[in-house]
Amino acid sequence: MRNKEPVLDDGEVVYEDGPGCGWNAFEDEDVMQQTSSIHDDEAKKLPYVGDKEPLSSLAAEYQSGSPILLEKIKVLAEQYASIRRTRGDGNCFFRGFMFSYLEHLLEAQDKAEIDRVKVNIERSRKALQTLGYAELTFEDFFTLFLEQLEDVIQGKETSISHEELVLRSRDQSVSDYVVMFFRFVTSAAIQNRSEFFEPFIMGLTNTTVEQFCKSAVEPMGEESDHVHITALSDALGVPIRVVYLDRSSCDTGGVSVNHHDFIPSADDLPSSSGSSEKKNPFITLLYRPGHYDILYPN
Amino acid sequence: MTSSSTSSRKNLSKIACNRLQKELTEWQASPPAGFNYKVSDNLQRWVIEVVGAPGTLYANETYRLQVDFPEHYPMEAPQVIFMNPAPMHPHIYSNGHICLDILYDSWSPAMTVSSVCISILSMLSSSTVKQRPEDNDRYVKNCRNGRSPKETRWWFHDDKV
Numbered sequence: 001m002r003n004k005e006p007v008l009d010d011g012e013v014v015y016e017d018g019p020g021c022g023w024n025a026f027e028d029e030d031v032m033q034q035t036s037s038i039h040d041d042e043a044k045k046l047p048y049v050g051d052k053e054p055l056s057s058l059a060a061e062y063q064s065g066s067p068i069l070l071e072k073i074k075v076l077a078e079q080y081a082s083i084r085r086t087r088g089d090g091n092c093f094f095r096g097f098m099f100s101y102l103e104h105l106l107e108a109q110d111k112a113e114i115d116r117v118k119v120n121i122e123r124s125r126k127a128l129q130t131l132g133y134a135e136l137t138f139e140d141f142f143t144l145f146l147e148q149l150e151d152v153i154q155g156k157e158t159s160i161s162h163e164e165l166v167l168r169s170r171d172q173s174v175s176d177y178v179v180m181f182f183r184f185v186t187s188a189a190i191q192n193r194s195e196f197f198e199p200f201i202m203g204l205t206n207t208t209v210e211q212f213c214k215s216a217v218e219p220m221g222e223e224s225d226h227v228h229i230t231a232l233s234d235a236l237g238v239p240i241r242v243v244y245l246d247r248s249s250c251d252t253g254g255v256s257v258n259h260h261d262f263i264p265s266a267d268d269l270p271s272s273s274g275s276s277e278k279k280n281p282f283i284t285l286l287y288r289p290g291h292y293d294i295l296y297p298n
Numbered sequence: 299m300t301s302s303s304t305s306s307r308k309n310l311s312k313i314a315c316n317r318l319q320k321e322l323t324e325w326q327a328s329p330p331a332g333f334n335y336k337v338s339d340n341l342q343r344w345v346i347e348v349v350g351a352p353g354t355l356y357a358n359e360t361y362r363l364q365v366d367f368p369e370h371y372p373m374e375a376p377q378v379i380f381m382n383p384a385p386m387h388p389h390i391y392s393n394g395h396i397c398l399d400i401l402y403d404s405w406s407p408a409m410t411v412s413s414v415c416i417s418i419l420s421m422l423s424s425s426t427v428k429q430r431p432e433d434n435d436r437y438v439k440n441c442r443n444g445r446s447p448k449e450t451r452w453w454f455h456d457d458k459v
Contacts, residue, residue, distance in 0.1 A: 022453030023397070023437060136320040137372075137408050140313060173313070176373050180407055187408070215399075218406035220373065 049099045049169040050085035052296065058083050058286075068247055071255040076245065076286075076295075083286060084294040090221035093228065093285065093292045094179040099169045100283040100294050101238065106152035106165055108282075114149050120237050121146065127188040141181040148178060180220065186228050187213040189235035200227050223290070226262075233262040239281035243295060245288050259284075308369040310342055317372055318342075321410050330412050332419050342367050345381070346415065354423040361385050363418065364394075365411060375405030377448055378414060386428040389421060393438045395447040396421075397431065399454040402447075 086092040168174040194209040243259040284295040334347040344365040350356025362381040379394035389397040
């Protein structure tokens with residue numbers, strides 16, 4: 001969901017061909033105050049990462065809406081039991097991935113996966129250095145994420161419970177830093193394989209790969225699409241399933257829900273997971289146009 | 299009027315402090331060409347001198363940038379304005395506000411004070427005319443309550459200047 005500033009509601013029109021800059025005036029302080037307090041309320045209603053809810057709560061959203069969506073949610077319910085919502089602040093893909101990944105590690109106590117992913121993280125660190133990023137710009141973000149990886153493993157003084165994981169994912173000083181860590185990793189992965197990503201990026205924005213990373217990957221609040229997901233999944237070696245819920249229907253009449261698995265190249269797959277798991281990513285995100293939430297299988 | 303002004307800012311968080319210390323050390327080791335920062339005891343506000351690059355409209359002219367760091371730097375962008383008098387430039391308002399995307403929506407923690415300075419100098423250097431933005435007076439009037447440029451909703455059209 002894009003909760004970037006909604007395009008102006010207070011009158012001032014943009015110069016399309018102006019000599020450079022534009023801005024929108026707030027002539028009326030009261031309107032401005034009011035608008036910003038509405039935004040704040042909207043944002044506060046939903047934490048960065050919500051509670052787990054039954055899938056029926058998703059259906060409830062569409063009760064008076066599109067019948068095809070309700071049909072699709074029924075199909076979805078055959079495979080998925082619950083949903084965990086993320087805040088629609090443009091960081092929802094990264095936030096959903098963060099929670100889902102750390103939750104899996106905590107519940108499975110998957111130390112082998114942690115050892116595996118650390119190798120990829122160090123590879124990302126090197127990639128950033130090689131690309132010319134100053135160490136001081138990214139090291140804090142790497143450190144913080146590595147701490148989270150340690151803390152989900154039980155039996156240590158710093159170990160955290162599931163409840164604490166939820167709290168951290170709602171705490172800006174942890175949550176935003178982890179999101180930014182993923183943005184660095186994603187940016188490095190895209191630039192490292194720029195010849196691969198270039199056609200997709202040109203199709204999206206008509207900018208260079210580097211410019212895309214600077215303007216659409218690295219700033220907080222910039223939304224993710226398949227380029228970001230592919231890059232992050234590849235860089236960390238973590239498969240991700242994205243289930244698509246939209247109004248599209250097939251002509252044959254039957255209602256089905258599509259999904260796409262982002263599978264990193266074979267040698268990077270989690271070594272701890274059995275061969276059957278390789279085909280079933282342990283992270284499943286529900287995509288509705290502009291927004292990602294977390295899904296839990298039955 | 300209750301618009302939040304720059305004076306109401308909060309102290310730097312611990313992580314912001316650490317990051318700025320590192321940037322300061324890095325700056326002292328290799329300051330960007332054309333810039334001069336005299337270290338003060340206020341880590342949260344840097345006043346930086348910039349000298350126009352040779353061969354540009356601003357050659358040998360000296361201006362001062364005021365950089366204020368928010369509590370959650372670098373997750374939030376620093377506030378960067380030119381101190382009076384601000385250079386005459388199509389993207390710089392007479393109150394010192396700068397229309398440059400990386401200072402607002404396109405800011406990211408991958409940037410530093412140093413990289414921001416370099417972008418601003420490059421913006422100066424590529425200017426072909428010394429003039430204020432067309433809507434300067436209207437904009438400055440709108441900011442009369444000491445509003446931060448970070449509260450303006452900017453639109454960016456021109457990558458070249």
